[in-house]
Amino acid sequence: MAMIEFKNVEKYFGNFHALKDINLTFEKGEVVVVIGPSGSGKSTLLRTINGLETISSGNLLINDQDIRSKQTKLTEIRKNIGMVFQHFNLYPNKTVLENITLAPTKVLNRNEKEAKDAAERLLDRVGMLDKKDSYPSTLSGGQQQRVAIARGLAMQPEMLLFDEPTSALDPEMIGDVLDVMKQLAREGMSMIVVTHEMNFARDVADRVIFMADGQVLEDSYDVEGFFEQPSERRAQQFLNKVV
Ligand code: ADP
Ligand code: MG
Numbered sequence: 001m002a003m004i005e006f007k008n009v010e011k012y013f014g015n016f017h018a019l020k021d022i023n024l025t026f027e028k029g030e031v032v033v034v035i036g037p038s039g040s041g042k043s044t045l046l047r048t049i050n051g052l053e054t055i056s057s058g059n060l061l062i063n064d065q066d067i068r069s070k071q072t073k074l075t076e077i078r079k080n081i082g083m084v085f086q087h088f089n090l091y092p093n094k095t096v097l098e099n100i101t102l103a104p105t106k107v108l109n110r111n112e113k114e115a116k117d118a119a120e121r122l123l124d125r126v127g128m129l130d131k132k133d134s135y136p137s138t139l140s141g142g143q144q145q146r147v148a149i150a151r152g153l154a155m156q157p158e159m160l161l162f163d164e165p166t167s168a169l170d171p172e173m174i175g176d177v178l179d180v181m182k183q184l185a186r187e188g189m190s191m192i193v194v195t196h197e198m199n200f201a202r203d204v205a206d207r208v209i210f211m212a213d214g215q216v217l218e219d220s221y222d223v224e225g226f227f228e229q230p231s232e233r234r235a236q237q238f239l240n241k242v243v
Contacts, residue, residue: 001027001064003028003062004062005024006023010058011054012056019041019044021215026190026192028190031191031204032192033194033204033223034195034208034211035198035208035210036211040212041214042211045211046163047163049192050077050081050161051077051078055067062081082160084149085148085163088136088145090151095132095134096134099136100147100154103151104118119132123150125153126146126147127180131143140170142169142173143173145173146177159192160192161192162195181193181200181204182200198239201227205223206221208220208226210230210232
């Protein structure tokens with residue numbers, strides 16, 4: 001069953017047509033990479049999935065629930081579909097551990113001990129356990145992003161969305177964050193990743209989507225084939241520039 005389904009979705013910002021007739025389904029367990037030039041609608045696509053942007057027309061179903069239906073609770077969707085942003089947005093006056101236990105205790109009503117144990121396991125997984133009592137400002141960007149990923153995982157989401165998670169990082173920090181994401185992908189986490197890291201895309205993606213001007217121009221399960229020889233000229237031009 002499709003977990004996410006876009007049917008003829010359009011998105012306008014005023015007169016600007018940001019998403020054009022989007023028809024896509026995402027299944028549980030898929031690792032999908034979304035690439036394309038700046039301004040092509042990649043972030044907008046992700047943001048509609050957890051209701052950070054509304055759609056203008058068409059249907060967007062999350063686990064068979066229409067995102068625009070009155071019965072649909074965005075808070076439930078956001079519990080189930082986590083998002084990791086370019087700028088990690090950790091709470092500056094909370095420790096690393098507190099950043100991770102906050103939502104599980106407040107939103108999922110986990111008890112403190114349970115939440116703390118789970119947070120420590122997640123921090124260990126992203127290689128940040130030794131920094132659990134540190135404050136975000138004392139960490140590098142790459143370390144903060146790994147904490148942000150652990151925070152996303154703490155809600156035990158069915159899927160994680162990543163919007164250029166390494167774009168704001170110094171080059172020497174990127175590898176550690178990508179390694180954490182690769183590990184998640186191997187463990188079967190459902191992920192949609194907007195990225196300019198083409199080696200990462202080639203390495204982990206089950207499927208690659210290429211967007212330009214608000215449209216999906218390619219949607220391929222033959223990831224290696226796409227990178228060798230995309231069928232769209234726009235995709236070829238894009239790859240020539242970034243690779
Ligand atoms: P990408 O992530 O591929 O770079 P975006 O989804 O951020 O692209 O943006 C697609 C287009 O929509 C861009 O031209 C951008 O300027 C425009 N856009 C995005 N968000 C808004 C907004 N809140 N208001 C007006 N225009 C927007
Ligand atoms: Mg973007």
